[in-house]
Amino acid sequence: QQQVKQSPQSLIVQKGGISIINCAYENTAFDYFPWYQQFPGKGPALLIAIRPDVSEKKEGRFTISFNKSAKQFSLHIMDSQPGDSATYFCAATDNTDKLIFGTGTRLQVFP
Amino acid sequence: ETGVTQSPTHLIKTRGQQVTLRCSSQSGHNTVSWYQQALGQGPQFIFQYYREEENGRGNFPPRFSGLQFPNYSSELNVNALELDDSALYLCASTPKGRLGKGEQYFGPGTRLTVT
Numbered sequence: 001q002q003q004v005k006q007s008p009q010s011l012i013v014q015k016g017g018i019s020i021i022n023c024a025y026e027n028t029a030f031d032y033f034p035w036y037q038q039f040p041g042k043g044p045a046l047l048i049a050i051r052p053d054v055s056e057k058k059e060g061r062f063t064i065s066f067n068k069s070a071k072q073f074s075l076h077i078m079d080s081q082p083g084d085s086a087t088y089f090c091a092a093t094d095n096t097d098k099l100i101f102g103t104g105t106r107l108q109v110f111p
Numbered sequence: 112e113t114g115v116t117q118s119p120t121h122l123i124k125t126r127g128q129q130v131t132l133r134c135s136s137q138s139g140h141n142t143v144s145w146y147q148q149a150l151g152q153g154p155q156f157i158f159q160y161y162r163e164e165e166n167g168r169g170n171f172p173p174r175f176s177g178l179q180f181p182n183y184s185s186e187l188n189v190n191a192l193e194l195d196d197s198a199l200y201l202c203a204s205t206p207k208g209r210l211g212k213g214e215q216y217f218g219p220g221t222r223l224t225v226t
Binding site for chain 2: 031041045091096097098102
C-alpha cells in the first residue's frame with residue numbers, strides 16, 4: 001500500500017515534443033505529490049508538486065495532472081528540450097513527511 | 112540563499128567500518144530527513160530529525176543512527192558497514208512551519224562505496 005508505481009522506465013522524445021510520465025498510488029492518506037528532476041551525480045531537485053484538492057497545476061512548461069478517483073497523477077513536459085534530459089521521480093507522502101518515491105523515468109530529448 | 116550542503120562528496124570505506132555523513136540544512140529550514148538512493152533506484156526514507164529528536168523512521172536497522180544539532184545541521188552514522196550500504200546518501204530539509212506538509216529540498220548527496 002506504500003508503493004508508488006511509475007512508468008515508463010525510459011522515454012525518448014524529440015526536441016519540441018511532449019514528454020508524459022505516469023504514476024499511480026494506493027495509499028489514500030497521501031496528500032502531497034511532488035515531482036523531482038535528477039541529473040547524474042546530483043541530488044533530486046523539486047520541480048513541481050500538487051495536493052489532491054486540485055486536478056491540475058502548471059508551472060511554465062511543466063504540468064501535473066491529478067486524478068484522485070483513479071489514484072493516478074502524471075507529469076507533462078511541453079516543448080521538451082535537450083536540457084530536460086534527466087531522470088524524473090514522482091513521489092507521494094502524507095503528514096509523516098516520509099516521501100515514497102517511484103522507480104524513476106530516464107528521459108532523453110534528442111535535437 | 113544557501114541550499115542544502117553535504118559532506119563529504121565521496122567516501123570509500125571497508126566492510127565492518129563506521130561512517131559519519133554531514134548535512135547543513137537550507138537557511139530558514141529546521142527539519143532534516145535522510146534518504147538512501149541505490150544505483151538506478153528511487154530514494155528510500157531513512158529517518159527525519161526535528162527539534163534534535165528522531166521524528167519518524169523508515170525500514171532501516173538500528174545501525175543507522177542520526178543526530179541533529181541546535182543549528183539544525185545533522186549527521187547520519189552507519190555502523191558495521193555492509194556491501195549493500197553502498198549508495199548515494201541524500202539529506203533533505205524542510206522550511207520552518209512546513210513540517211508534515213511534505214516539502215523537502217535535497218542536497219547533492221554523499222556517494223558512499225563499501226568494499
